[in-house]
Amino acid sequence: MAVFEDILEKAKEITYTAGKKTGEIYEVSKLKWQVMQVNNEVKAIYEKLGSSVYGMVKADYENPDLVASIVKEIDILLEKLNIINEKIAKLQKINLCNQCGSKNPVDYAYCFKCGTKLQNDFPGDGEQEFAYETSADEETSE
Numbered sequence: 001m002a003v004f005e006d007i008l009e010k011a012k013e014i015t016y017t018a019g020k021k022t023g024e025i026y027e028v029s030k031l032k033w034q035v036m037q038v039n040n041e042v043k044a045i046y047e048k049l050g051s052s053v054y055g056m057v058k059a060d061y062e063n064p065d066l067v068a069s070i071v072k073e074i075d076i077l078l079e080k081l082n083i084i085n086e087k088i089a090k091l092q093k094i095n096l097c098n099q100c101g102s103k104n105p106v107d108y109a110y111c112f113k114c115g116t117k118l119q120n121d122f123p124g125d126g127e128q129e130f131a132y133e134t135s136a137d138e139e140t141s142e
């Protein structure tokens with residue numbers, strides 16, 4: 001629950017501090033919404049995993065393949081979350097540390113938290129790249 005509230009809080013924060021083009025704010029809000037939805041999916045699959053394991057223990061029956069397939073579903077969603085978060089970071093011109101995941105200002109060369117060298121790989125215009133990325137993401141288009 002705290003995670004969702006945190007995201008909402010951050011989404012608000014962005015709307016206020018961004019001061020950027022409305023298009024960017026809109027894209028970020030949209031991505032934040034996607035993060036929430038994927039988080040909900042992850043939660044649902046965790047429940048499925050839990051009830052599957054519970055059922056197996058109760059029936060004294062093991063199905064490692066089923067467990068593995070559910071775990072894989074979760075991994076796919078977590079990967080999706082990473083991709084969305086990276087898109088958000090790019091739109092906000094935030095440099096995510098590969099090591100610890102800290103959000104660094106784009107002009108920092110090293111992570112303020114762990115000191116890892118940051119990759120400043122932002123293109124001059126992030127919007128075009130973003131548009132390209134989202135067009136490949138059919139699931140989210142409406």
Ligand SMILES: [Zn+2]
Nearest residue numbers: 097100111114
């Ligand atoms: Zn770091």
